[in-house]
Each structure stands twice: as structure tokens, then as C-alpha cells.
Amino acid sequence: MDTGQREDQRTASERRRHELLEAAERVVLRDGPEASMNAIAAEAGITKPILYRHFGDKSGLYRALARRHTDALLATLRAALDSPGDRRDRVEATLHAYLAAIEARPQVYRFLMHPAETPAADGEKGFDVGRQSIPLLRRMGEDLGDVIAERLDLGPDGPLVARVWGHGIVGMMYAAGDWWLGERPCSRDALVRSLADLLWGRLAVVEDRAGSQGF
Amino acid sequence: MDTGQREDQRTASERRRHELLEAAERVVLRDGPEASMNAIAAEAGITKPILYRHFGDKSGLYRALARRHTDALLATLRAALDSPGDRRDRVEATLHAYLAAIEARPQVYRFLMHPAETPAADGEKGFDVGRQSIPLLRRMGEDLGDVIAERLDLGPDGPLVARVWGHGIVGMMYAAGDWWLGERPCSRDALVRSLADLLWGRLAVVEDRAGSQGF
DNA sequence: AGACTGCTGTTACCGCTAGTAACCAGCACG
DNA sequence: CGTGCTGGTTACTAGCGGTAACAGCAGTCT
Numbered sequence: 001m002d003t004g005q006r007e008d009q010r011t012a013s014e015r016r017r018h019e020l021l022e023a024a025e026r027v028v029l030r031d032g033p034e035a036s037m038n039a040i041a042a043e044a045g046i047t048k049p050i051l052y053r054h055f056g057d058k059s060g061l062y063r064a065l066a067r068r069h070t071d072a073l074l075a076t077l078r079a080a081l082d083s084p085g086d087r088r089d090r091v092e093a094t095l096h097a098y099l100a101a102i103e104a105r106p107q108v109y110r111f112l113m114h115p116a117e118t119p120a121a122d123g124e125k126g127f128d129v130g131r132q133s134i135p136l137l138r139r140m141g142e143d144l145g146d147v148i149a150e151r152l153d154l155g156p157d158g159p160l161v162a163r164v165w166g167h168g169i170v171g172m173m174y175a176a177g178d179w180w181l182g183e184r185p186c187s188r189d190a191l192v193r194s195l196a197d198l199l200w201g202r203l204a205v206v207e208d209r210a211g212s213q214g215f
Numbered sequence: 216m217d218t219g220q221r222e223d224q225r226t227a228s229e230r231r232r233h234e235l236l237e238a239a240e241r242v243v244l245r246d247g248p249e250a251s252m253n254a255i256a257a258e259a260g261i262t263k264p265i266l267y268r269h270f271g272d273k274s275g276l277y278r279a280l281a282r283r284h285t286d287a288l289l290a291t292l293r294a295a296l297d298s299p300g301d302r303r304d305r306v307e308a309t310l311h312a313y314l315a316a317i318e319a320r321p322q323v324y325r326f327l328m329h330p331a332e333t334p335a336a337d338g339e340k341g342f343d344v345g346r347q348s349i350p351l352l353r354r355m356g357e358d359l360g361d362v363i364a365e366r367l368d369l370g371p372d373g374p375l376v377a378r379v380w381g382h383g384i385v386g387m388m389y390a391a392g393d394w395w396l397g398e399r400p401c402s403r404d405a406l407v408r409s410l411a412d413l414l415w416g417r418l419a420v421v422e423d424r425a426g427s428q429g430f
Numbered sequence: 431a432g433a434c435t436g437c438t439g440t441t442a443c444c445g446c447t448a449g450t451a452a453c454c455a456g457c458a459c460g
Numbered sequence: 461c462g463t464g465c466t467g468g469t470t471a472c473t474a475g476c477g478g479t480a481a482c483a484g485c486a487g488t489c490t
Contacts, residue, residue: 050438057478163400251446272448
């Protein structure tokens with residue numbers, strides 16, 4: 001029976017692939033996203049062409065490497081989005097989950113968010129602006145948009161508004177988190193509370209400062 | 216009198232620098248951010264070492280190139296922030312100004328936001344996570360934080376909350392804008408309204424969807 | 431047994447990049 | 461005349477992503 005045989009092959013190949021990914025991860029976490037293919041191959045105890053056979057090109061390797069982490073992070077966020085409590089509790093839990101993740105493994109975060117896209121990758125048409133931006137950011141935005149669309153009644157244009165909000169909220173979380181991670185100006189809890197306050201419309205109701213021209 | 220002489224020199228050098236920047240801009244807008252130094256030099260009608268004499272290295276050139284656009288964009292946003300009307304009008308005007316800018320010149324936007332950071336730039340310590348993220352994003356966040364801090368009365372911790380909000384709002388604008396620019400799912404006006412609604416606390420008051428577990 | 435196939439692995443190369451050392455021409459000054 | 465200074469060049473290095481061509485070693489078919 002050759003299916004067993006083929007399955008052995010397949011699992012063997014996949015295990016190899018997994019090993020290579022682990023080596024790549026070690027190097028990327030040590031040297032940053034600009035790790036060279038040579039360095040990764042050396043860490044895995046082999047040479048470049050094997051990497052290329054497994055992953056096609058560098059962006060393929062990086063995509064494979066990123067997928068595992070993005071999947072894990074998205075699952076964590078999804079769980080937080082389903083946590084008990086009222087809506088505000090859930091939003092705060094989600095913000096906490098995201099910030100805790102990037103705080104716990106900043107190197108992974110940096111790799112996922114600032115992938116130093118290899119320049120040789122385009123080659124075809126004369127730049128399509130969006131290209132993909134940061135894939136993780138897009139995926140998080142889409143996912144959150146889905147959740148919002150399915151849970152909130154936003155009237156006509158609901159699906160569209162939900163997607164806008166999904167990307168908007170994710171971007172808010174991203175930029176604030178990036179800044180916070182670099183400067184650490186306050187506790188995680190304080191950051192979460194400030195952001196939730198913002199989402200809860202405090203911007204709309206807070207008073208103008210005395211003597212200011214208004215905002 | 217040699218000061219006149221030296222001033223001539225200085226202005227001559229600066230004019231040259233300006234010419235080089237213009238050439239670089241032409242190439243970057245044509246070929247995208249991964250334009251090579253060779254290509255830029257050729258466009259300027261000279262060869263590489265001169266570029267290096269003027270700008271040190273590639274990131275120096277790109278920083279010089281970026282500064283002009285970021286300054287212009289920030290001035291535009293600042294003006295929108297000072298536009299007449301109530302607070303919501305001003306927020307919508309600012310969102311409009313940003314989105315109009317990235318819509319009008321997407322190549323410039325792409326260059327500023329996805330600068331394909333040259334890998335050789337680090338070299339020192341083993342990755343400082345924040346490094347800088349996207350400089351423009353940071354600057355916009357800081358600027359908006361300043362405006363918020365000086366115009367709104369946010370109580371104790373006001374300055375801190377203002378900065379959090381500055382970065383958060385900018386990130387919201389960024390991610391939503393990036394997504395919108397790529398997919399064009401709606402008019403600019405609709406996007407602005409949805410985002411302003413979000414900032415105005417609609418997330419807090421909207422009803423759960425019938426049959427959903429709540430959000 | 432022997433040929434064939436498929437996988438792992440290698441060496442050696444290509445074309446490109448950022449960046450630099452060394453040199454050359456012209457022009458002002460003493 | 462020489463002595464700088466300044467804008468410019470050629471020719472190079474080191475390293476990158478990526479690939480072609482070849483070598484060894486399983487198992488499989490005839």
C-alpha cells in the first residue's frame with residue numbers, strides 16, 4: 001500500500017519543514033527580521049538551496065514563519081472577545097490580550113509587524129499601492145470586523161461600518177501599543193483604560209480646556 | 216569678504232542637494248521605495264559617490280526625502296485641526312485632510328509609510344523593539360497628542376491620556392485609511408463618518424444584534 | 431541484479447545591492 | 461609655478477537573494 005508510504009514521505013517532509021522553521025525562528029529572534037538566508041541555513045545545519053526548495057523564496061519562508069504566530073495571536077484575541085462580562089469588559093480583555101502578547105515577546109511582535117519586505121519581491125506591475133500593508137494588521141482588522149458585523153446591529157450599511165470599525169480599532173490598538181511598547185509611559189492597565197475610554201466616546205463629551213480655542 | 220563666498224558655496228551646495236532630492240523623488244515615485252542608489256544617481260545625471268557625499272547613506276537620503284512630505288502633511292493636518300466649526304466638524308475635517316492626502320498621492324503615501332527599511336542600518340545592540348516603527352506615524356501621534364493635551368481638560372493624568380489618544384486616533388486613521396485605499400469599499404465621506412461615529416462613542420451605545428451572544 | 435525515480439544535500443555561480451577607496455579635472459589663491 | 465579645494469569619475473569590496481548542476485542514497489519497478 002503506497003498511501004502509507006506516501007504519508008510517511010509527507011510527514012517526514014513536513015517534520016523537516018518544521019525543523020527548518022524552528023531554526024529560522026531562532027535566527028530571526030536573535031538577529032531580527034533582516035536575518036539572511038545563509039544564516040538561517042547555517043543555523044539549521046544545511047545550505048541555502050534546501051531552504052529554497054522548501055519555501056520557494058524568502059518571503060515564502062517568512063510567511064510560513066509568520067502564519068503560526070499570527071494564528072496563535074488571532075486565536076488568543078478571539079478568545080478574549082468571547083470572554084465573560086459586559087461589552088466593555090470584553091473590549092478591555094481584548095486590548096489586554098493583545099498588549100500582553102506584544103509585551104511578552106517583543107521580538108516576535110517586531111518580526112510580524114515590521115517584516116522589512118524584501119525589495120526584489122515585486123518585479124511585476126508598477127507598484128499597487130496597498131500591496132498588502134502589514135498582513136497581520138489586515139487580518140486582525142478583517143477578523144474584528146467580522147465579529148462586530150455578526151454581533152452588533154449597525155443598521156443599513158452595517159457590514160461596511162463593521163469593517164471600518166474593525167480596521168480602525170485594530171489600528172488604534174496597534175499604534176498605541178507600538179508607542180507604548182517603545183516608551184512604556186504607563187502601566188498596561190492604564191493604557192487599556194484610556195483606550196477603552198476613547199472608544200466609549202469620552203472624546204465626545206469631555207470639556208474644553210479653559211482658555212483654549214476649543215477642539 | 217569670504218562670508219559671501221562661503222554663503223555662495225553653502226547655497227550652491229544646498230541647491231545641488233535640492234536638485235538631487237528632486238531626482239530621487241522622481242525615481243522613488245516611479246519605481247517605488249526599493250529604488251536603487253544607482254538608479255537615483257543616474258536620474259540625477261551623476262554617479263553614486265556623490266549621493267553618498269551628500270546624504271551619508273541611503274537612509275539619510277530617504278530621511279531627507281521624507282521630511283519634506285511629512286512636514287507638509289503635518290501642516291495640512293494641523294490646519295484642519297484648526298478649522299472652524301464644532302469639535303466633530305474639526306475631527307471630520309482632519310480625517311478628510313489625511314485621507315485626501317493619501318488618496319491624491321498614493322505613491323508618496325506608500326513611500327512614507329512602508330519605507331522598506333534598509334537592513335544594514337542596525338549593527339549595534341540586539342534589536343531595540345520599537346526602534347521607531349514608522350516615523351511619520353509616531354510624529355502624527357505625538358502632534359495630535361499635543362493638540363489634545365492643550366485643548367481638552369482630561370483631569371489628572373491628562374497629558375498621558377492625551378498622548379494615548381493621539382497615538383490611538385492616528386493609528387485608527389492609519390489602518391482604516393490603508394485598508395480603504397487598497398479596497399475602496401466606500402466613499403471618503405462614508406469612511407470619515409463611520410470613523411467619527413466610532414470616536415463619538417457609537418460603539419458604546421449600539422444595540423446587540425438579535426440572537427447574538429452580545430459584544 | 432540493474433535501471434529508474436525521488437529526495438536530500440552540496441558547490442559554484444549570477445546579477446544585483448549598498449557602500450568605499452583612489453584617482454582626475456578644473457578653478458581659485460599666493 | 462604650485463597648492464589646495466571641490467565636483468566628478470572608475471573600479472572595487474562584501475554580501476545579498478536566488479539558481480543551475482551535480483552527487484549520494486533510499487526505495488521501487490522490470
